[in-house]
Each structure stands twice: as C-alpha cells, then as structure tokens.
Amino acid sequence: MQKKNIFILGSTGSIGLNTLDVIRKFPDHFCVEALTAKSNIELLEEQILEFSPRIVVVKDEKAAKEIQKRIPGKFDLFIGDDGLIEATRVGDYDILLSALVGFAGLKPTIEGIKRGKRIALANKETLVVAGEIITELCNKNNAEILPVDSEHSAIFQCIVGEESKEINKLILTASGGPFFGKSKKELSDVTVEEALKHPNWNMGSKITIDSATMMNKGLEIIEAHWLFNLRKEKIDVLIHPQSIIHSMVEFIDGSIKAQLSLPDMRLPIQYALTYPERFESSFTNTNLAALKELTFFNPDFDKFTCLKLAFDVMEQGGTAPCILNAANEVAVEKFLHGEIKFTDIPELIEKALNNIENHSEPDLETIVECDRLTRDFILE
Ligand code: NAD
Ligand code: MG
DSSP: OOOEEEEEETTTSHHHHHHHHHHHHOTTTEEEEEEEESSOHHHHHHHHHHHOOSEEEESSHHHHHHHHHHSTTSSEEEEHHHHHHHHHHHOOOSEEEEOOOGGGGHHHHHHHHHTTOEEEEOOTHHHHHHHHHHHHHHHHHTOEEEEOSHHHHHHHHHHTTOOGGGEEEEEEEEOOOTTTTSOHHHHTTOOHHHHTOOSSOOOOHHHHHHHHHTHHHHHHHHHHHHHTTOOGGGEEEEEOTTOOEEEEEEETTSOEEEEEOOSOTHHHHHHHHHTTSOOOOOSOOOOHHHHOOOOOBOOOTTTOHHHHHHHHHHHHOTTHHHHHHHHHHHHHHHHHTTSSOTTHHHHHHHHHHHHSOOOSSOOHHHHHHHHHHHHHHHHO
C-alpha cells in the first residue's frame, strides 16, 4: 500500500500534536513529509527524531539555526515566512494539514491549493479572509478541502450522499464557552485565566479566547458559508453546552441529521486524512447512557457581540471579514497580554469595521493590505 505523505503546517500546536497522534496510530498508512513550528524547538526536536521528516520549517531565525545545530544534515531546513511558502511549493506531499493559527496560514495554504493537493483545513481564518479566492483556486486546480474543524467535519459527514439543494439549514453547535452563564455586566471583569478555561476542549490560546467571546462561532459561520456554498439565512447557531453533537443539518423534508461523539479533535482530523474511508480507532468511546442529557439554547447576540458582528460581515462580504479577523487577532493578543479588558475585544473590532473602508471582490494583494491596515489601526 502507498503511504500518504503529510505536510503539517503548525506541528507544535494543539491541532499539530493531535495530527501526529493520528499518524502515530497508523504507521502503515501515513508518513510525515514536513514539520513546521514558530519557535518551540524543544518540542520540534522531539518530533523530528520520532517522525524523520524530509523538510523542517522554523519561522524564528535563531531557533532555526539552533535546530540545525542540534540535528545536523537530516532534513532540508527552510526559515521564516518565505521559507514556509517555498516549502509548501516544493515539498513532496499528498495532504497539506493546515493548522497555523490566524492570517499566517493563508499564503502557505494557497500554495497547497495551487498544486491541487488535498487540504485538511483547521486554519479557519484562511476561508474567513479569502473565501472567494480560495473557492475559485480550488475549482481551478482541482484541490479539495476536507474540514478539520469539528463542526464542519460533522456537517460534511451529515451531507455525504445528499443533494445541496435539499439542505434547509446548517445548525452549528457551540459550547457557549466558559462565560455562557454570566451576565453582560459580569463579562467586563473576567480575567485571562478564566477566559482560558474552556469547559470541553483543550486548544491553543487564540481559539480558546475566541470561544469565550464566541468569535470562534462567528468565524465558523463564515467558514461554513464558503465550505458548503450556502447563504447566510441557511446558517444557524445553537448553544449545546455538552459538545457531544458537533453540528447538524436540517433537510427540506424536516429531517435533521447530526454527528455525535465525545469531544476529541483526533476524530475529525483522522476523517480528513482517511476520507472517503473510515479507519478503526479507539480515540472516543461515547457512552450516551452515561451522559444522560443533551441540552440546547439559543445564542444571546446582545451579550456575545462578536457573534453578531460576524453575521454582519458575512452579509457585507468584500474585505469586511478580513477587517473583523485582523482586528480580532490583535485584540485577542492584547487581552492575553493584559492590555485591554475582555469586553474591549468586540468594541475594538467594531471600531475597525466602522473606520476602515470595505473593498468588494478583493484580490489577494488587497486582502494582505487590508490585514496590515487593520492591525496598524488597532495597535494605534
Ligand atoms: P496553536 O496556537 O496551538 O498552534 C499554532 C501552530 O502554528 C504552532 O505550531 C505554532 O508554532 C505555529 N505558528 C503560530 N504562528 C505562526 C506564524 N506566524 N508562522 C509560522 N508558524 C506559526 O493553535 P491551534 O489551537 O492548534 O489552532 C490552529 C488552527 O486550527 C487555528 O486556526 C484554529 O482556529 C484551528 N482549530 C483549532 C482547534 C483546536 O482544537 N485546537 C479546533 C478547530 C480549529
Ligand atoms: Mg470548531
């Protein structure tokens, strides 16, 4: 059997680690073409020794030199943002697992699409900021995007074998995050530590804060809009605190399909790697009788303004989603560093949206420029 070669963008992150765990379980099916990291070379060194990749990319130059010193001559080393793009251009891989965090994931993901590869997409920001460009490039180059995000994987699994025109709506579930039960007033005093305590998932810090503000669900409705080619009116959000139902699809005859399992990212990652097959695995063992109850609530758009802003920018289109995303990335970083309050995050994003011009049908250059402009605006 021919092994599938995997290029992992962001191997030292939460999705990267879960991906390597899936690969570790199926050594006859998968091998690692490339590992990439920003600066965590202790972990990267362990990963190189275990998986022997042909390519290694390190964003930080000093860290790159250090890894070369520690493990000389074993792999081709690429450095920095340009190195990352070059490596995705020349690597010999079947699947690009796109799991950098934020806007940084866009350009290397595009390189994989241009080469007609399968993209296992965790980096939702790519579709949020450049959904139209990505969709066109995928069609032109015959590249397929397999969602890794658990909600989109759930929807994808529900619509296999179904007709798109028979979908009435997508119902994206959301845990509600750590502040689901808090009042709007209480939100202004929450600490970074509290915001980083997600009730059901263990993830990188940026997406964990996004889950607390519900911007994560906001980014996900835009991601779903592009992935499944559906209008805004056909996308709903439902709070489901247990995170057992990962999302649902309602069809025109009133039937609803759902995908369920205990929360474990290795399941959607594995499906994106093995589709259209399913491999046997023991990651999750869902005992519904033990869970006893699944509950549902409508989202509170007044309390979680970020979710409302995301629905608005999806409607506006153009560079509005890019402005929302860039403002959010900088605001979250500021919150994590203790520079602003939790409730300042949506306020800063709204300011950026009100002050920065929206360009319709942007090309990639316009999107990159818009991202830069928005970051400068928030930093000011
Ligand atoms: P993370 O912060 O844990 O990992 C990010 C990875 O990208 C690390 O390997 C880091 O070294 C690398 N990286 C970060 N910035 C970089 C840069 N500028 N240049 C090069 N490398 C860089 O993040 P994560 O939680 O694994 O999330 C990754 C992506 O997957 C995000 O887009 C997130 O929204 C999405 N996602 C994550 C989860 C999850 O369970 N963690 C679930 C669904 C979707
Ligand atoms: Mg998700």
